[in-house]
Amino acid sequence: MKELATIKDIAREANVSVTTVSNVIHNRASRVSTETVNRVQSILEKYNYIPNMNARSLVNNKSKLIGVFFNQLTEGTLFESPFNTEILGGVDEILKDNGYYLLVRSISSISEIQQVLKTWKIDGVICLGFLVNDVIDLERSINTPLVLIDIEVDHKNSRSMHLTVGINDWEGSKIATEHLIENGHHNIGFVSYPIVSGGVIERRYLGYLEALNNHGVKQNKEFIFEYDKTKVSLAEFCDEIVKKIDDITGLVFTADYLAIEIMDNLKNKGILVPNDLSVVGFDDIVMSQFVSPKLTSIRQDIRLKGRKAATLLIESLNVDTNQESKKVELPIQLITRESVKKFKK
Known part of the structure; x- marks a missing residue:
């Protein structure tokens, strides 16, 4: 098998110094002539040159490795959710453009992140789906730049510097509920994964x-359905909804993926959306456009959320001085399709 070319081999063939080749590889060639840059790049392409990341890490103490951690308890199986894969797609776009690599892990506790950081040389961390108190504990124990996705932080009263990306979850769920009310629904249920204090689902529940309160619609606690997949099957959970089907006309979901699963299960039980039950989802994942009926949903740009998080992290890594906290809040939008029935007033 032919051995891979080294940076010394490239320099020798191009008749330049190793430093010049390194500058071309790392886009630091402002003082190198265009002719020399083109010659070096041509030889790099000829040999399909791949930089030795281990050697680079030893020289500059940078691994070019970014850790992305999902909360296994709230996000479930890592690649089961289209939301997770969209987030990762956005993160990967930015990291790839900046010469970084991904380490992706689903974990069940903050201590697992701490262990990974002890085992691997990781330049920066992105966290998704954790509670703010857990993340604050993590920040206190590491020196690695950190960006939070969908984790609400009180920037004004916090003593720490936080970089966060998210949406107004409260407002999104409020808009979804109001859409049902505006279409004549007054017996509206709420369907989610377990509601945990301080999390995304709680904010959507409060919205x-x-x-309901703003429109004088009475809340019925029996219309709150929390799906804990560790305790019941999806079919068993749907049976609980079916028991209330004569009392409920509409459901607000905290995630499209859950809404689509339940719509399909209810269809097998003879309950059709929107004739028997209206549904509004959240996230507007691609799948929402192709199910039947097409799902009305609160749109957020999931891939952009991943890109913004990665951009914040790259900016943090490139700044030597202490940064101020920064919060990026992305817009949301109601997308109306076919899953809501309008009642005559």
Whole structure:
């Protein structure tokens, strides 16, 4: 098998110094002539040159490796959710453009992140789906730049520097609920994974409650359905919804993926959307456009969320001085399709 070319081999053939080749590889060739840059790049392409990341890490103490950690308890199986894969796609786009690599891990506790950081040389961390108190504990124990996705932080009263990317989950769920109310629905349920204090689902639950209150619609606690997949099957969970089907006309979901799963299960039980039950989802994943009926949903740009998180992290890695906290809040939008029935007033 032919051995891979080294940076010394490239320099020898191009008749330049190793430093010049390194500058071309790392886009630091402002003082190198265009002719020399083109010659070096041509030889790099000829040999399909791949930089030795281990050697580079030893020289500059940078691994070019970014850790992305999902909360296994709230996000479930890592690649089961289209939301997760869209986030990763956005993160990967930015990291690839900046010469970084991904280490992806689903974990069940913050201590696992700490262990990974002890085992691997990781330049920066992106966390998704954790509670803010857990993340604060993590920040206190590491010196690695950190960006939080969908983790609500009180920037004004926090003593730490936080980089966060998210949306107004409260407002999104409020809009979803109001859409049902505006279409004549007054017996509206809420469907989610377990509601945990301080998490995304709680914020969406509070938005649902605010919409009911603002429009004088009475809340019924029996219309709150929390799906804990560790305790019941999806079919068993749907049976609980079916028991209330005569009392409920509409459901607000905290995730499209869950809405689509339940719509399909209810269809097998003879309950059709929107004739028997109206549904509004959240996220507007691609699948929402292709199910039947097409799902009305609160749109957020999931891939952009991943790109923004990665961009914040890259910016943090490129700044030597202490940064101020920065919060990026992306827009949301109601996308109306076919899953909501309008009642005559």
